[in-house]
Amino acid sequence: MATAKLTGEELEEIKQMAADHFWPHARPAGDMSEESGLKVVTDAEGIWVTDAQGKRWIDTISSMWLTNIGHGRREIADAVHQQMTEISYSPGGTVSPATARLASRVAALAPDKDSRVYFVSGGSEAVETALKMAKNYHKNNGEPTRWKVLSRRGSYHGATMACTSLGGGGIAAPMNFGPLMPGNIHVAQPDQYRCVYCADRGGCNLECARDVERAIDHEGAQTVAAFIGEPVSAASGIHVPHPEYWPTIKDICDRTGVIMICDEVITGFGRTGTMFATEHWDIQPDIFTVAKALTSGYIPIGAAVANKKVSEAFMGDDDKVFRHLLTFGGNPAATSAGNANLDVMIGEGMVQNSADMGDYLYEQLQTLYEHRIVGDVRGGMGLIAAVELVKDRDTREKFPKEADLAKKINPLMDKHGLLGRAGDVISLAPPLCITKDEVDILVKRVDTVITEVEELL
Helix, strand or coil: CCCCCCCHHHHHHHHHHHHHHCCCCCCCCCCCCHHHCCCCEEEEEECEEEECCCCEEEECCHHHHCCCCCECCHHHHHHHHHHHHHCCCCCCCCCCHHHHHHHHHHHHHCCCCCCEEEEECCHHHHHHHHHHHHHHHHHHCCCCCCCEEEEECCCCCCCCHHHHCCCCCHHHCHHHCCCCCCCEEEECCCCCCCCCCCCCCCCCCCHHHHHHHHHHHHHCHHHEEEEEECCCECCCCCECCCCCHHHHHHHHHHHHCCEEEEECCCCCCCCCCCCCHHHHHCCCCCEEEECHHHCCCCCCCEEEEECHHHHHHHCCCHHHCCCCCCCCCCCHHHHHHHHHHHHHHHHCCHHHHHHHHHHHHHHHHHHHHHCCCEEEEECCCCCCEEEEECCECCCCECCCHHHCHHHHHHHHHHHCCEECCECCEEEECCCCCCCHHHHHHHHHHHHHHHHHHHHHC
8 A cells, every 4th residue: 555645844834734724623723732633634445544754544334334335445436437537427318327216226226126215415414315305205195284303302404404403413413503403302222222112121121112103193294204323323433223113113204204315425345244224134125325325425326215105106107206406316426436435345245244254343342341441342244343431331322411521521532543433432334355364353442442541440
């Protein structure tokens, strides 16, 4: 691997330009200090990321839950370059071969092989599109009063106003952006470690699923358009639901006429050891959203994928047209990247590797229970796992805010070559190309970080 080297003068110049003009996401504007965790990175390969000074880190969450095939794949760059030498944008009323091909391939992988794929530019747009599609579906079927949306407390579904109104988790906490979109009803989040219905009660009783039915009954089914949830809740701390949770949700939605939307922006394309997470429960969502790993983050893309029942509601006369348009949806360069990405993912068996290495990762993470502050280790469904740190394991008491756990952990992550985000929960979702030896390195480094955190508390 050839690292792009910068001279000391060049590096300082770049840092100054960033400090003056770059606005980092979810960080103080202009903060390019070493303490902030912002780094000038110049190279990456597989699970490893390298900065301008040659230091390497393991990418613990695939950059932002997206670099599924790993960094440094020349195949993607070659495919995009070739496409852009042919046609870089398909004008209105046209479609490029790359876009048609990717739509067909995604549909072939979807639970409903007759699905239609509505391309957009990213995950937030995909969710926004799915919400509008669900509401429009009901209007086209003579039920315009169905406009409310059920989502789970603490979930994160994107950064647009509509997405921020859903769940309110992560950086979507609404305190700075109100008032939010009306008609959003929040229901219980599956969380067997801290569930208000079943924690300390001998196991899951599926009350979190039945909470959806209670909310529909309370609001009136004739007013509810859709329910949306991640198959495995990522932003809320990596929660794998009870095996009957999603079948129960599907049954409730089918009985009440509510459109079931599965947000697979993080879980899709191999993350959970299957191509899509819904395969674990053999369910078919009415609409599911994808983004991130569809191109493994090499170029922005997203899509709302609608099953035949939903898409057929938009067929026929002009009054049923889905009047929604996004400039870069189905961009040929992006869809060519998607096709190349799927070629790599399928050709190299990365979905199966996710299943195998995910099992191994979960097994190795069990050793972390040796630490008194490790309360829960979650995973066992592909390469998505979490370690939750607690003040008291017996009572599951969280660390108080004044403990500043994130400020203690993140510098240690940096010190020990781990690139990611951590606080009360250390999330782990490395690229699907990870090897067994690299899993061992990852777990050993996490172990070291927790050891040193314990010494500070």
